[in-house]
Amino acid sequence: MKTIDQHSFTFASSTKYTIEADKDKSNQTDKKWNGYSRKDTTTIRQKHRAEHLSRSAAAAAHASYYAHPSLHLHTYLKKDGVDESVALDKDGQIIGALNEPYHLNQEQQQQPPVLSIDPHSQPVPTPSKETNVSNLPSVNAEKDNEVGPEGTKKEEGGKKDAGLPSGLDKGALELNGEAGGTKSSPGPSLQDVLKFKKVQGDWNKHSNLPIEQQNGHLTVPGQLANGNGQPERPDIQRHWSVRDRMEPHLQLMCGPLLAYYTVKNDVWQGGAMIVVRDDGSDLSSLPSITLSFHPYSKPSSEIPTIHDPSVTVLPPQTVQARQIHTYASKEGNMSFFRFIFEIPLQQVQMTVRYRLNGGAEMDFVVPALGENMRWAAHSCNGFSSGVNPDEFKGSYPSGYDPVWEDLLLKHHEKPFHCMVGGGDQIYCDALTREPEMQPWITAPDRQSKLNCPLTDVIREAVDRFYFNHYCKIFRSNAFGRANSTIPMVNMLDDHDLIDGFGTYDDETQASPIMSFVGSRGYFWFLLFQLFVSDEVDGVNPAPNTHSLKSMIVGDERGPWIPFPSHSLLVYLGPKVTLLALDCRAERKLNRICTAQTYAKTFAEVRKIQGIEQLVILLGVPIAYPRMSFLEHFLDFKWNPINMLARHNAMGLGGMVNKFNQASELLDDLNDHWCANTHKKERNWLVLECQKLAKEMKFRITFLSGDVHLAAVGCLFTYHKGKRQPTLAPEQDHRYMLNVITSAIVNTPPPPGAARMVATLGKNKHRTLPQDTDEYMIPLFEKETDGSKSKMKTALNRRNYAAVEFNQDSELVFDYRVEKSQGAGETVSYPIKSPAARW
Numbered sequence: 001m002k003t004i005d006q007h008s009f010t011f012a013s014s015t016k017y018t019i020e021a022d023k024d025k026s027n028q029t030d031k032k033w034n035g036y037s038r039k040d041t042t043t044i045r046q047k048h049r050a051e052h053l054s055r056s057a058a059a060a061a062h063a064s065y066y067a068h069p070s071l072h073l074h075t076y077l078k079k080d081g082v083d084e085s086v087a088l089d090k091d092g093q094i095i096g097a098l099n100e101p102y103h104l105n106q107e108q109q110q111q112p113p114v115l116s117i118d119p120h121s122q123p124v125p126t127p128s129k130e131t132n133v134s135n136l137p138s139v140n141a142e143k144d145n146e147v148g149p150e151g152t153k154k155e156e157g158g159k160k161d162a163g164l165p166s167g168l169d170k171g172a173l174e175l176n177g178e179a180g181g182t183k184s185s186p187g188p189s190l191q192d193v194l195k196f197k198k199v200q201g202d203w204n205k206h207s208n209l210p211i212e213q214q215n216g217h218l219t220v221p222g223q224l225a226n227g228n229g230q231p232e233r234p235d236i237q238r239h240w241s242v243r244d245r246m247e248p249h250l251q252l253m254c255g256p257l258l259a260y261y262t263v264k265n266d267v268w269q270g271g272a273m274i275v276v277r278d279d280g281s282d283l284s285s286l287p288s289i290t291l292s293f294h295p296y297s298k299p300s301s302e303i304p305t306i307h308d309p310s311v312t313v314l315p316p317q318t319v320q321a322r323q324i325h326t327y328a329s330k331e332g333n334m335s336f337f338r339f340i341f342e343i344p345l346q347q348v349q350m351t352v353r354y355r356l357n358g359g360a361e362m363d364f365v366v367p368a369l370g371e372n373m374r375w376a377a378h379s380c381n382g383f384s385s386g387v388n389p390d391e392f393k394g395s396y397p398s399g400y401d402p403v404w405e406d407l408l409l410k411h412h413e414k415p416f417h418c419m420v421g422g423g424d425q426i427y428c429d430a431l432t433r434e435p436e437m438q439p440w441i442t443a444p445d446r447q448s449k450l451n452c453p454l455t456d457v458i459r460e461a462v463d464r465f466y467f468n469h470y471c472k473i474f475r476s477n478a479f480g481r482a483n484s485t486i487p488m489v490n491m492l493d494d495h496d497l498i499d500g501f502g503t504y505d506d507e508t509q510a511s512p513i514m515s516f517v518g519s520r521g522y523f524w525f526l527l528f529q530l531f532v533s534d535e536v537d538g539v540n541p542a543p544n545t546h547s548l549k550s551m552i553v554g555d556e557r558g559p560w561i562p563f564p565s566h567s568l569l570v571y572l573g574p575k576v577t578l579l580a581l582d583c584r585a586e587r588k589l590n591r592i593c594t595a596q597t598y599a600k601t602f603a604e605v606r607k608i609q610g611i612e613q614l615v616i617l618l619g620v621p622i623a624y625p626r627m628s629f630l631e632h633f634l635d636f637k638w639n640p641i642n643m644l645a646r647h648n649a650m651g652l653g654g655m656v657n658k659f660n661q662a663s664e665l666l667d668d669l670n671d672h673w674c675a676n677t678h679k680k681e682r683n684w685l686v687l688e689c690q691k692l693a694k695e696m697k698f699r700i701t702f703l704s705g706d707v708h709l710a711a712v713g714c715l716f717t718y719h720k721g722k723r724q725p726t727l728a729p730e731q732d733h734r735y736m737l738n739v740i741t742s743a744i745v746n747t748p749p750p751p752g753a754a755r756m757v758a759t760l761g762k763n764k765h766r767t768l769p770q771d772t773d774e775y776m777i778p779l780f781e782k783e784t785d786g787s788k789s790k791m792k793t794a795l796n797r798r799n800y801a802a803v804e805f806n807q808d809s810e811l812v813f814d815y816r817v818e819k820s821q822g823a824g825e826t827v828s829y830p831i832k833s834p835a836a837r838w
Helices: 019-034 049-060 069-076 106-110 137-143 190-207 401-413 429-433 435-441 446-451 456-475 477-482 506-510 512-530 595-606 628-635 640-646 666-671 676-696 751-760
Strands: 094-096 252-264 267-277 288-295 314-320 322-329 332-344 350-356 361-366 375-378 418-421 488-490 551-557 564-571 576-580 613-619 699-704 710-717 736-740 772-776 799-805 811-818 826-833
Touching: 252 456, 252 488, 252 512, 288 332, 314 332, 322 456, 332 350, 375 401, 401 477, 401 799, 401 811, 429 435, 429 456, 435 456, 446 506, 456 477, 456 512, 488 512, 506 512, 551 595, 564 595, 576 595, 595 676, 613 676, 676 699, 676 736, 699 811, 736 826
Parallel strands: 252 564, 375 418, 418 488, 576 613, 613 699, 699 736
Antiparallel strands: 252 267, 267 332, 288 314, 288 350, 322 332, 350 361, 375 799, 551 564, 564 576, 710 736, 710 772, 799 811, 811 826
């Protein structure tokens, strides 16, 4: 193994940013667009390109694609026609129990598994008698009737005739649904691994005997006859923690997850976190992660690796874990272990290979010293209630996967150094379907909901939901692979807690159950998305005192939750900084953030020298069409639609929410910066950002999600009689884009809603600050199939953005928009935030 001198080494194939490379890429993008086919299908060449490239890289060196436990999650979940107590090998053959089944009924538990003694036969699974989603017979009997979407008789949600969850509204009672109440199986336990090792040892003893002494009829689960009629060695193919032998073994519930924090004094700070089941793990010593550092190399079909294993840039590191939380569940204690990485940046871009307790190798990429990062922006990583994910999966296993697969492909082609989650990284609204929550949800009137007691049973159910739901979503499918190979930078929005939290009236927000739900949702957000425990890390509001060097802690607790705000100030290169503002902890119906939080975060921004681009992450768009008429109508006390909906008349029960019986849409409208209750704060913030940009001579861009479509709002200096900018953008300190990228998973709004947004975007705005105007940029001149677009300012397709700083000091946001539903292929729509030249 060679070690190189960072001062004398020149790595030709690294992706160090160059002017020529940027120009070539721009030219190629233009050519590709001009000749874009109108055929709205995935090409044969690209049909499974993400999977092919990722698997090729994994097979050689990029082991994260195979190694991450999320790849093998469904091995341990119920499959149609297969008993839950069995797992399958790569050929679909049963290889025996890896986990004790959680959902077996008494008859199944009493029946021992039948193992064949015939070398030419395999256990035949008994076909399932029941294809319904629930493990409860009463629910299945109810489901035999007509299944209806949300808001109908069969949807659970606070109406007098509410039923159990329907097939579309998958809830906690469902066996393998999206709700966290489902007890999904973890990875194999220590006991399972020891049992498996014994089976392998017995096989070795048997196979070493002379042929005439071997018992030809001896088989063990998973044993297949080879071409010579001899039994092959049994193996567990489906979980890296068994195959690669972590020593000591850990039974993973979730992880490894990666996070990026910032760079200080040329040292990259980030971290990893794992969640383990204590009873299934060997915790005689703290878990550890070993790091090795190699020059990054671009993968190719001939050499699909992203590093040269024979060359190291830095000596290896071993990082010990710190236990930051233990969740005491009914299935046993679940421990959270955090690893903090501090990596000195070098003259070359580095691939960092990491191994947990000596298990499989995975990797992530850190930038070269002085290099501006390439990063991805996304939001809304989940489906709303009533949406059937299968309608969005195309040829992929899950509706969650297609756009994430494209992001992973782009990462393999040219690495992302981090990915910025702009809110709703997880949808926790299904908490309302937990059985224990029904006394609150189905309370007949507003006063009953407000007075519903917070019992120990409800407390336990809330924590159970958040823990199980996070474990399942964050370890599953393509997102589970992404968060183990691209470090996350996350900020929350309402669905990370529960729909609309912070935007309801004060009485509803202060009620015992609602405030508890928000408090626990925020606690689990800190733990799973930032790897932070306030009990361990503290809440000292003084700057630069937190364990995470990017953290800015608020001065006071929020009005409804016992936590201060947790904003982030993140280095994205010597010329780019991200301010992720916590817009949820302090939120009330008439406030988003306190004056103290604004003052503190802006004071920290002013300390940064030399940057040219500041990105402010707000979650909800700040430059977006107003819907004042709809807002006033829905808020009207005698609104006839609401009056009917409160009594579920004419099937309108779904038009009011489950918490305060106000209009279901009103909390979404009140969430917006342009809502009547937030206009003053919004206008003040715009003016403050203009002052900050003019003073510090950097460009400010707002980054948002939430609205489930791609759009770009633009604030600029107003000139009387002109609806578009007349001052050159690079000379206008008021010129600020609002890049809106949403959603990477959730369903886009229907065409009618998107057309309404595009139409309202043309209206004149009378409440803007002096000398400021705004409009929606017509970025989407063409549809994803190359045809002329009817809605040029808003595109209602799933999307994310790839972001880079170019040689002209512009920040390029390349919208990657899903070509067609479930295609797993995206189309490029780039837009540039101009340099600051005033």
